[in-house]
Amino acid sequence: MGKIQFTRNYSDLSTNQGFQFEFFCDRCGTGHRTPFKPTVIGTLNNALDAASGLFGGFFGTAANLGQKARSATWEKSHDEAFEAAMEELRPDFVQCPRCSSWVCRNSCWNDDRGLCKKCSPDLAVEMTAAQSSRTVEEIWAHSKMAEEDREMLKEESWRTGVRATCPQCNVPLAANTKFCAECGAKIQSQAHCSQCGAKLAAGAKFCGDCGAKSSG
Numbered sequence: 001m002g003k004i005q006f007t008r009n010y011s012d013l014s015t016n017q018g019f020q021f022e023f024f025c026d027r028c029g030t031g032h033r034t035p036f037k038p039t040v041i042g043t044l045n046n047a048l049d050a051a052s053g054l055f056g057g058f059f060g061t062a063a064n065l066g067q068k069a070r071s072a073t074w075e076k077s078h079d080e081a082f083e084a085a086m087e088e089l090r091p092d093f094v095q096c097p098r099c100s101s102w103v104c105r106n107s108c109w110n111d112d113r114g115l116c117k118k119c120s121p122d123l124a125v126e127m128t129a130a131q132s133s134r135t136v137e138e139i140w141a142h143s144k145m146a147e148e149d150r151e152m153l154k155e156e157s158w159r160t161g162v163r164a165t166c167p168q169c170n171v172p173l174a175a176n177t178k179f180c181a182e183c184g185a186k187i188q189s190q191a192h193c194s195q196c197g198a199k200l201a202a203g204a205k206f207c208g209d210c211g212a213k214s215s216g
Helices: 040-055 058-092 123-152 155-160
Strands: 010-012 021-024 031-033 093-095 102-104
Touching: 021 058, 058 093
Parallel strands: none
Antiparallel strands: 010 021, 021 031, 093 102
């Protein structure tokens, strides 16, 4: 037998009873498993082992000889089975000429570019993913804005009537401040109706627009 080409992305599931192999895609990890192929050597060796256990003596010697024969014959059969498995599954995998990875033809190979999708992504898929990502970011941004808007519409916000600047020196003010940090002027908060949002006159017990009772 000549040299056997092999890759690192496989598992050998072979036993004394037969041969079976799995081959995986380097990119996505999916793969294929060959059917289990029983061996005549494995069956014969089991029979000799059973005879040795029952009778010993001659049969025990025969079992030992069978084990030695299996060491060479089984290895040869194993190599042949492995090579056959490689040839059987080769059409399902492609080796990328750029990164040398073996990838599955169905999901990870870009036919138009002749490269794996890691080296040459599908532009249509990438564009769709980018658009979806942008949409998600916009949704989260809108959601955050909506939460801030709802906060401003709470009853406490209506009643507080936060000013942006001091009515005396026009210095910017922090939210809900009672006195100006620059000139010390008292900040007169403007009360609003909790029902309709209209401004309330100082000391008013009822809203002049809708007649609702003032909470202040």
